[in-house]
Every structure is written in C-alpha cells, then in structure tokens.
Amino acid sequence: MSKPYVVGIDIGGTNTVFGIVDARGQVLASNSIKTRKHSNINDYINELHHELKKLMEATSTVDKIHGIGIGAPNGNFFTGMIEDGVNLPWPTPIPLAKLVSDKFGIPVAVTNDANAAAIGEMTYGVARGLKDFIMITLGTGVGSGIVINGQLVYGHDGFAGELGHVISKRNNGRLCGCGRTGCLETYCSATGVARTAREFLEIRHEPSLLRNIPVDEITSKDVYDAAIAGDPIAKEIFEYTGEILGEALADFTVFSAPEAFVLFGGLAKAGDLILKPVRNAMEKNMLSIWKGKVKILLSELKEADAAILGASALGWEAKYLDATPAASAPILPA
Amino acid sequence: MSKPYVVGIDIGGTNTVFGIVDARGQVLASNSIKTRKHSNINDYINELHHELKKLMEATSTVDKIHGIGIGAPNGNFFTGMIEDGVNLPWPTPIPLAKLVSDKFGIPVAVTNDANAAAIGEMTYGVARGLKDFIMITLGTGVGSGIVINGQLVYGHDGFAGELGHVISKRNNGRLCGCGRTGCLETYCSATGVARTAREFLEIRHEPSLLRNIPVDEITSKDVYDAAIAGDPIAKEIFEYTGEILGEALADFTVFSAPEAFVLFGGLAKAGDLILKPVRNAMEKNMLSIWKGKVKILLSELKEADAAILGASALGWEAKYLDATPAASAPILPA
Numbered sequence: 177m178s179k180p181y182v183v184g185i186d187i188g189g190t191n192t193v194f195g196i197v198d199a200r201g202q203v204l205a206s207n208s209i210k211t212r213k214h215s216n217i218n219d220y221i222n223e224l225h226h227e228l229k230k231l232m233e234a235t236s237t238v239d240k241i242h243g244i245g246i247g248a249p250n251g252n253f254f255t256g257m258i259e260d261g262v263n264l265p266w267p268t269p270i271p272l273a274k275l276v277s278d279k280f281g282i283p284v285a286v287t288n289d290a291n292a293a294a295i296g297e298m299t300y301g302v303a304r305g306l307k308d309f310i311m312i313t314l315g316t317g318v319g320s321g322i323v324i325n326g327q328l329v330y331g332h333d334g335f336a337g338e339l340g341h342v343i344s345k346r347n348n349g350r351l352c353g354c355g356r357t358g359c360l361e362t363y364c365s366a367t368g369v370a371r372t373a374r375e376f377l378e379i380r381h382e383p384s385l386l387r388n389i390p391v392d393e394i395t396s397k398d399v400y401d402a403a404i405a406g407d408p409i410a411k412e413i414f415e416y417t418g419e420i421l422g423e424a425l426a427d428f429t430v431f432s433a434p435e436a437f438v439l440f441g442g443l444a445k446a447g448d449l450i451l452k453p454v455r456n457a458m459e460k461n462m463l464s465i466w467k468g469k470v471k472i473l474l475s476e477l478k479e480a481d482a483a484i485l486g487a488s489a490l491g492w493e494a495k496y497l498d499a500t501p502a503a504s505a506p507i508l509p510a
Numbered sequence: 511m512s513k514p515y516v517v518g519i520d521i522g523g524t525n526t527v528f529g530i531v532d533a534r535g536q537v538l539a540s541n542s543i544k545t546r547k548h549s550n551i552n553d554y555i556n557e558l559h560h561e562l563k564k565l566m567e568a569t570s571t572v573d574k575i576h577g578i579g580i581g582a583p584n585g586n587f588f589t590g591m592i593e594d595g596v597n598l599p600w601p602t603p604i605p606l607a608k609l610v611s612d613k614f615g616i617p618v619a620v621t622n623d624a625n626a627a628a629i630g631e632m633t634y635g636v637a638r639g640l641k642d643f644i645m646i647t648l649g650t651g652v653g654s655g656i657v658i659n660g661q662l663v664y665g666h667d668g669f670a671g672e673l674g675h676v677i678s679k680r681n682n683g684r685l686c687g688c689g690r691t692g693c694l695e696t697y698c699s700a701t702g703v704a705r706t707a708r709e710f711l712e713i714r715h716e717p718s719l720l721r722n723i724p725v726d727e728i729t730s731k732d733v734y735d736a737a738i739a740g741d742p743i744a745k746e747i748f749e750y751t752g753e754i755l756g757e758a759l760a761d762f763t764v765f766s767a768p769e770a771f772v773l774f775g776g777l778a779k780a781g782d783l784i785l786k787p788v789r790n791a792m793e794k795n796m797l798s799i800w801k802g803k804v805k806i807l808l809s810e811l812k813e814a815d816a817a818i819l820g821a822s823a824l825g826w827e828a829k830y831l832d833a834t835p836a837a838s839a840p841i842l843p844a
Contacts, residue, residue: 261799308666322765324665329658331767332642333803336658338764341797346680346757354797423680430672431656431765433665463675463688465595469667 179242181235183228183282184488186289187211187248189263194228195481196235197488201300203481205231217266217275225279243494244276244284247292247487254334256286277496285494289313289483291328291337293475294321296486297438302476309436310428312339312421314443317353318361318368324432339428340365344420364421366442369396372413384409400446414449421450422457429458429466440475440482513576515569517562517616518822520623521545521582523597526554528562529815530569531822535634537815539565551600551609559613577828578610578618581626581821588668590620617828623647623817625662625671627809628655630820631772636810643770644762646673646755648777651687652695652702658766673762674699678754698755700776703730706747718743734780748783755784756791763792763800774809774816 181204185194188211195206207227214220232238249262256273258264277284287295294311297303303311307326313319318340322329329336340361341354349358350371362368373386373394385402386394386409402410425437443450455472462470477485515538519528522545529540541561548554566572583596590607592598611618621629628645631637637645641660647653652674656663663670674695675688683692684705696702707720707728719736720728720743736744759771777784789806796804811819 259799324658324663324670325661327659329766331658332769333767333800335799336765336767338797341764342761343757343795344680346678356795356797423677427676428765430675431670431762432663433667433670435666461677461690463672463690465593465669465672466667 179240181237181240182242182488182491182494183244184292184484184486184491185224185244185246185276186292186483186487187246187251187258187264188289188483189249192224193483194224194231195484195488196228196231196237196241197485197491201485203484204235204237206481206484207231212265215265217270220266221275221279224276228280241280241282241491243491244280244282245292245295245487245490245492245494246272246276246284246286247289247483247490248272248286249288251286251288251291252334253285253287253291253328253330256284258286259335283494283496285490287328287330287490288319289486290319291321291330292486292490293319293440293482294323294438294486295328295489296477296482297440297475298323298326299489299492300477300485301438302473303436303438306435308432308434309438310339310432310434311438311440312425314365314421314439314441316367317365322432323434329432339424342424342427344424360420360424364417364424364443366396369399369413369417369443370394372416373399373410376409376413376416380409382409386410396442400449403446403449411449414446415453417443418450418453419457422454422459423461425454425458425470425472426461426463429470430463433466434470436471436473438473438475440477444474513574515571515574516576516822516825516828517578518626518818518820518825519558519578519580519610520626520817520821521580521585521592521598522623522817523583526558527817528558528565529818529822530562530565530571530575531819531825535819537818538569538571540815540818541565546599549599551604554600555609555613558610562614575614575616575825577825578614578616579626579629579821579824579826579828580606580610580618580620581623581817581824582606582620583622585620585622585625586668587619587621587625587662587664590618592620593669611830617830619824619828621662621664621824622653623820624653625655625664626820626824627653627774627816628657628772628820629662629823630811630816631774631809632657632660633823633826634811634819635772636807637770637772640769642766642768643772644673644766644768645772645774646759648699648773648775650701651699656766657768663766673758676758676761678758694754694758698751698758698777700730703733703747703751703777704728706750707733707744710743710747710750714743716743720744730777734783737780737783745783748780749787751777752784752787753791756788756793757795759788759792759804759806760795760797763804764797767800768804770805770807772807772809774811778808 193208250259258270273284311321320339345358350362352359527542584593592604607618645655654673679692684696686693
C-alpha cells in the first residue's frame with residue numbers, strides 16, 4: 177500500500193482535534209486548534225492545513241495519506257457538507273469536503289461525529305467483526321451510528337441514525353433543543369442527567385450530597401461523584417436514566433436486530449451505575465425472541481484518541497466529491 | 511435467461527396461496543390449499559408439490575423455475591426455518607427451505623410475510639426504484655419490512671423489522687399477543703381498531719351506528735363502514751389510530767431516514783380516513799430536517815396477487831441452503 181495512512185479530523189463546538197493514523201489504528205501524531213478562532217471558514221481551513229502539514233512532515237507521511245475523514249456536527253456523507261442548524265461560527269451549508277480536498281489535494285469524506293465513532297469502533301475497536309451493531313454516544317446530546325450488514329446506515333439523504341431524537345416520553349416530555357418534547361437525549365445525555373438531578377432535588381426532600389452544589393450548576397459528573405460516594409438520590413438518578421435508555425434500546429432492537437449496542441461517552445464511563453439499570457430495563461422490555469441475546473458493550477477506544485480514530489477510519493472510504501459551494505441539491509458520491 | 515420464472519408461496523394461518531410469476535410480475539397461474547388440512551408437514555408439502563406441479567405443467571414452466579420464494583410467519587431468511595412461536599399445525603422449528611427444495615429440486619428462500627411484501631413492492635410495485643423505504647403491513651397484526659440501500663434488513667439473526675412491536679404507549683398500554691403492553695400493533699392493526707371501537711363506545715355516550723352491532727363482534731370493517739356513512743365516533747377511531755401510527759412513523763424516520771413508507775393491508779384501504787391523520791401526526795412529530803420530505807405511499811400490488819408476488823420476488827434470490835432438520839444453530843446462506 178503506497179498510501180498507508182489516513183488523517184482523522186473531529187470538529188467539535190470548541191476544539192478541532194486531528195491526527196495521522198495507520199492501518200492498525202495507531203495515532204502517529206495529533207494536535208488541536210480552536211474551532212472558533214476564525215470567523216472565515218477559509219482561514220480556519222488554512223490553519224488546519226498548516227498544522228496538519230507540520231504533523232505530516234514530522235511523521236514523514238506527506239505523500240502517503242490515503243484519505244481524510246472528518247467527523248462534524250450535521251456532517252453529511254453524501255454531500256460532503258455541514259448542513260444547516262449547527263452551532264459553528266460559519267454560515268451553513270458548508271461545502272467541507274470540497275474545501276478540505278481542494279486545499280490538501282487528498283480525497284475527503286465527511287459524516288457526523290456519532291457515525292464516525294461507529295466506523296471507528298468497527299475498524300479499530302470493540303465492534304471489530306460485528307456486522308450489525310448500534311453505536312450510542314452519550315455526550316452533551318445522544319448520538320448514534322447504525323451499522324447493518326457491515327455498512328453504516330446513511331438513509332436516503334445522509335441523515336439517518338438520529339436515535340437521540342426518538343420520543344421517550346410521549347406526554348409531558350422535556351423540551352428538546354430540536355423544538356419537540358420528550359426526546360431520548362433530554363433524559364439520557366449528560367445534560368439530561370443534570371436536568372433529572374434538578375427535578376429530583378426539587379421534588380424530593382431527603383438529604384443528598386448534591387444539595388451542597390448550587391442547583392443550576394450540577395453536572396452529570398457531580399451526580400456520578402455523589403453516587404460513587406453512596407448518595408441514594410444520585411444512584412436513583414442513574415437508575416432513572418438507565419431505565420429510559422434500556423427501554424429505548426429494546427425498541428431499537430426490533431428495528432435492526434443488532435448483535436450489540438456499543439456505548440461511548442461521558443455517561444458510559446459511569447460503569448455499572450448506568451449499565452446495570454440499562455441492561456435490566458432492556459431485558460425487561462425486550463421482545464421475547466431477543467431476550468438475553470443482545471449485548472451491551474462499552475467502547476474500547478482510548479478517549480483521547482477516539483474522536484480522531486473514528487474520523488480517520490472514514491478516511492479509508494474517502495473519494496473525491498464533485499461538489500461546489502453553490503450546489504443546492506444533494507450530490508451523490510461518484 | 512433459461513429459467514425465467516419464479517414460484518411464490520404465501521403460508522397463512524388459514525390458506526396457503528401460491529403461483530408462478532414471470533420477471534415482469536405477471537402471475538401466470540395460481541391456486542391455494544388449506545394450511546391446516548395436514549397435521550404432518552410432509553403431507554402438506556406433498557400436496558403443495560402436487561398442486562404446483564399441475565400449475566407448472568399447465569404453463570409449460572416445469573424446467574424453467576429459477577427459485578421458490580416463501581413468505582411464512584416467523585420465516586427466517588438465514589436459516590430457511592419457520593421458527594418457534596407461530597400458530598401453525600406443525601411442530602417448530604420447521605426446516606421449510608430444506609423440505610421444499612428437497613421435494614422440488616429447486617432452490618428456496620424463506621422470509622416472513624411483511625419482508626416478502628417489501629421485496630414484492632420493491633420488485634414489482636410502488637417502491638420500484640426506491641433504495642430506502644419501510645413497508646408497513648396493517649393486517650390482523652402490524653408487520654414491517656425495512657429496506658436500506660436497496661437491501662432488506664434481516665439483522666444479525668434474521669428477525670429484524672418487527673416494528674409492530676415498538677412501544678407506542680409506555681404506560682397503561684394495551685396487552686399485546688407478545689406478552690408485553692403498549693405495542694404499536696395493539697392500536698394500529700385491524701384488531702387494534704376494533705379494540706379502540708370497544709373502548710370508545712364504552713367511555714363515550716354519543717349515539718353511533720356502531721352501537722347497532724354487538725360490541726364484541728365489531729370489526730375494523732364495521733368501523734370503516736360507519737365512518738364512510740358519516741358516523742362521528744367511527745371517524746374519530748380512525749383519527750386516533752392514524753395519530754398513533756403517524757407518531758410511530760416519525761420515530762422510525764430517525765432510524766433509517768427512508769424516502770417513503772409504503773402501507774399495505776386492510777386498514778390501508780380506508781384511504782384518507784386513515785391516511786390523513788397518519789400524515790398529519792407524522793409531520794407534526796417529525797424532526798425538522800425531515801418535515802415534508804418523507805412520503806407515505808399505498809401499495810400498488812393487486813390484493814389478490816400481492817402475497818404471491820411478494821413471496822415470488824424472493825425466489826430470484828433463492829439459493830440452496832445446507833440446512834438439516836436437526837440443526838440447532840442458525841445456518842448462514844452459502
């Protein structure tokens with residue numbers, strides 16, 4: 177293989193992390209820049225290029241990059257664009273694949289961060305060898321990447337797999353950032369756990385370690401720390417969260433009959449505090465043909481590298497797209 | 511093509527219908543036998559063979575059958591078996607593909623009826639040219655066949671696409687045949703509509719044409735007739751049913767971002783009575799990126815032929831399976 181390396185770029189709301197990765201998933205070198213430093217997208221891409229060029233030179237991989245994979249909010253695999261409705265400093269839609277491949281002279285593939293995580297897990301992580309699994313990312317929101325028969329599900333428009341937005345509570349559900357109410361992510365994200373904490377502390381009257389923290393400042397990390405310290409309300413918050421997630425996983429199973437769910441992100445690190453209620457609720461709500469058959473796995477990718485690895489895995493699939501900034505209709509890959 | 515015909519067999523709880531189909535979806539000849547006539551599966555297969563042989567001779571297609579496709583309850587594409595838990599007169603699991611291909615000397619593929627319907631719709635019906643759609647069959651139960659990127663979704667074990675068993679009502683839901691409560695099919699099947707009618711008539715006090723029918727004998731057809739005659743309660747029953755289905759379709763969309771849902775079965779024939787509330791509820795509950803983008807289509811297959819056509823379309827994919835009746839583990843297709 178004359179081009180045995182890929183570049184992974186993960187564009188987050190605050191930081192953009194990137195690195196050079198080999199076929200075995202070793203990160204040769206990585207770095208980051210501030211996503212919001214440049215109000216002009218071209219300046220941002222120039223800085224990204226400048227920094228990545230340095231990494232390529234340091235690792236002697238300048239002419240050996242097979243492709244660049246980018247995970248970005250609302251990144252669309254089919255169009256190579258960052259679509260509308262994201263919290264980034266540039267006007268959308270952004271023809272990201274086109275801009276980056278023009279600058280680097282290397283093929284680029286784009287998808288959202290949860291899809292990138294699923295591809296990363298399948299290529300380098302705990303989902304190696306699995307052909308049917310669903311990645312659930314439990315971060316500020318709840319994201320997902322669905323793999324069926326070894327292929328990521330993009331749907332007819334490139335946006336499939338928004339499982340954070342299935343409705344968990346049909347009535348009196350929490351208001352979601354998407355404008356609707358009751359979405360899974362209003363309960364099972366880090367933000368959702370903090371909201372649950374505020375609700376529980378308001379309704380309940382037992383003492384709790386969480387009462388030492390100003391109620392508007394409680395984070396899911398605080399709830400975790402309190403639960404580890406034995407706080408009953410904090411433990412109940414994880415049980416409540418896990419139960420809603422487990423119910424949702426049972427519903428997802430009837431769709432694609434996955435062999436496993438792979439959990440990733442801050443909440444997944446709460447270990448048995450969250451896993452036990454998730455497993456219990458999933459089994460309790462599971463259609464009988466799947467009882468005891470669907471695994472819940474934790475991501476095995478090192479957190480520091482996971483975003484880069486996920487995006488980089490997509491680099492192996494990168495092709496040049498014939499997209500232009502002015503294009504209004506979705507452009508299918510060649 | 512030296513073998514330009516396929517056989518489609520649809521095994522229902524009462525009747526088994528079968529026919530010979532050409533590549534354009536023309537049914538050359540068809541017939542049916544009683545599913546429950548023989549308590550021994552071999553006698554049943556012998557009768558099926560006898561009757562199909564007559565059809566093949568009459569149409570001069572004896573040596574021109576490419577494959578046999580069978581739609582059967584709990585039919586598993588991977589194993590070729592009818593799995594446990596179905597209302598058929600023979601002990602399960604039934605190694606159906608093996609039994610039929612041994613008898614006929616023709617490759618056989620098996621799946622469940624809703625999956626067969628999806629393949630039929632994609633091959634011969636309204637879903638021709640669609641690569642991402644979800645077939646919803648509204649019959650005694652609610653079945654589904656999910657097509658992603660032009661391929662039917664079987665999942666890791668062959669059972670994917672049981673969308674009638676997502677939970678529509680998490681609390682105080684109706685008891686389902688699956689043993690759980692609140693499943694979509696307890697509301698949106700023909701049976702579900704009849705249950706809704708009984709609930710509405712008990713709770714409400716307005717006059718209704720439906721009160722002329724003994725409450726335990728009301729069918730979805732009665733509700734349809736009353737609605738067509740202008741009965742307000744009957745119309746409300748369809749609105750209630752359609753709303754629950756529309757909410758579910760909005761949730762399904764976040765999974766695979768289909769281009770369309772294709773509705774089939776008795777309830778779908780209620781036309782705008784059910785379609786209007788389904789469309790309204792789907793749009794109202796849709797995540798904004800898909801608002802106005804997902805079509806709801808009605809099956810175009812002639813009802814008399816639909817079951818045969820659906821199963822027959824699977825015949826084009828039929829391969830010999832190396833399955834034995836005693837096999838306990840799933841056997842993957844060669």
